[in-house]
Amino acid sequence: MTVYTATTTAPVNIATLKYWGKRDKTLNLPTNSSISVTLSQDDLRTLTSVSTCETFTQDKLFLNGHQESLESERTQMCLKDLRSLRRALEESDPSLPKISEWKLQIVSENNFPTAAGLASSAAGFSALVVAISKLYKLPQSMSEISKIARKGSGSACRSLFGGYVAWEMGDELDGSDSKAVEVAPLEHWSNMKAAILVVSADKKDTPSTSGMQTTVKTSDLFQWRIKEVVPKRFEEMKAAIIAKDFTTFADLTMKDSNSFHATCLDSFPPIFYLNDTSKKIIKLIHSINEFYGETVAAYTFDAGPNAVIYYLEENEDKVFGFLYKLFQNVEGWDSKFTSERLSALASAFNDLKQSVPFPLDEDIQKGVSRIILTQVGPGPQDTEESLVDANGNPKI
Ligand SMILES: *[C@@H]1O[C@H](CO)[C@@H](O)[C@H](O)[C@H]1NC(C)=O
Numbered sequence: 001m002t003v004y005t006a007t008t009t010a011p012v013n014i015a016t017l018k019y020w021g022k023r024d025k026t027l028n029l030p031t032n033s034s035i036s037v038t039l040s041q042d043d044l045r046t047l048t049s050v051s052t053c054e055t056f057t058q059d060k061l062f063l064n065g066h067q068e069s070l071e072s073e074r075t076q077m078c079l080k081d082l083r084s085l086r087r088a089l090e091e092s093d094p095s096l097p098k099i100s101e102w103k104l105q106i107v108s109e110n111n112f113p114t115a116a117g118l119a120s121s122a123a124g125f126s127a128l129v130v131a132i133s134k135l136y137k138l139p140q141s142m143s144e145i146s147k148i149a150r151k152g153s154g155s156a157c158r159s160l161f162g163g164y165v166a167w168e169m170g171d172e173l174d175g176s177d178s179k180a181v182e183v184a185p186l187e188h189w190s191n192m193k194a195a196i197l198v199v200s201a202d203k204k205d206t207p208s209t210s211g212m213q214t215t216v217k218t219s220d221l222f223q224w225r226i227k228e229v230v231p232k233r234f235e236e237m238k239a240a241i242i243a244k245d246f247t248t249f250a251d252l253t254m255k256d257s258n259s260f261h262a263t264c265l266d267s268f269p270p271i272f273y274l275n276d277t278s279k280k281i282i283k284l285i286h287s288i289n290e291f292y293g294e295t296v297a298a299y300t301f302d303a304g305p306n307a308v309i310y311y312l313e314e315n316e317d318k319v320f321g322f323l324y325k326l327f328q329n330v331e332g333w334d335s336k337f338t339s340e341r342l343s344a345l346a347s348a349f350n351d352l353k354q355s356v357p358f359p360l361d362e363d364i365q366k367g368v369s370r371i372i373l374t375q376v377g378p379g380p381q382d383t384e385e386s387l388v389d390a391n392g393n394p395k396i
């Protein structure tokens, strides 16, 4: 029995111009375009292997070692689209094996704890769709394939590219032009770094799909956001990325995070994703920027209290003087820094401390469980690793 297999990795992406609001819930079509930065897979990635064989009797999914249901409508839509592209290929070339008719086994693993409280669905759906499109040897471009990932999880479409990515909302009712495109590759602005402060590893209070629907239906502020704010900001942010203008990029990123959370608060009933620790982090970043008299760091928050701080590598000492001082007891520093580097950061900050004009709130640390140090990274990658054996079954 011939067994066909394919494997890919896929990254997490964090939006700097937020996706919030659907114009079509089933097809995951957004009310607006959005922009994100793809993060390095050394720190955050999904690895997915897929296999198919004529003797498989049902589609199966294994996630982090456990068999999971494949029943969800979203996953089913992805499988159906991928199979129909493969079928078209088989019809155009009768010498191809008819694997579109066979069942699939999908085996997937994250290299970060699911408990890190990070939206892993973007990396997950992106990896699933890319792995199957490789298995099927589909000729479609990444942008084309991104439309399928979008149906699984909206923001997953942006994980099909590395670097700086836009999800173009499109106009068509069937979503045929709602896809991800590259704004700039990783190499264009490779010194962009990110530090994730994990405030909560819990599941979200209000799942984003239902939160979005409430906002679209009830928030007046949201109508202003989609008509006036986002269209302008979309062009400005793309231009800032092309120009590698960190100050503009950072200001737009922070403003857009605040605008998105303001529409959550303006929903009825209101939705709260930021908590007191998140708010303290917002204040801290503004104080740091003010202290240096330049924008060295930008915060952004998704539908939860975790902060993602973007900064440029050359400003690492400036940013981490403060962050290390305040968060030195949380997990995660030693993944990137030697103890010498960390004590240098601590002592450099001690010299500076006298001139810091705002109080350092040492309590902020209590609300944070870990820091994930990462940076801008590439899109889905081929790999020698595989999660399935020669029979196409999950390796234990
Ligand atoms: C955002 O949505 C508004 C309202 O639907 C639309 O007029 C505008 O063109 C959209 N633009 C972008 C860039 O998302």
Ligand SMILES: *[C@@H]1O[C@H](CO)[C@@H](O)[C@H](O)[C@H]1NC(C)=O
Binding pocket: 199, 200, 201, 202, 275, 276, 277, 305, 367
């Ligand atoms: C913020 O939320 C997280 C999780 O819900 C909680 O663990 C933490 O204590 C909260 N912090 C503050 C200051 O409210």
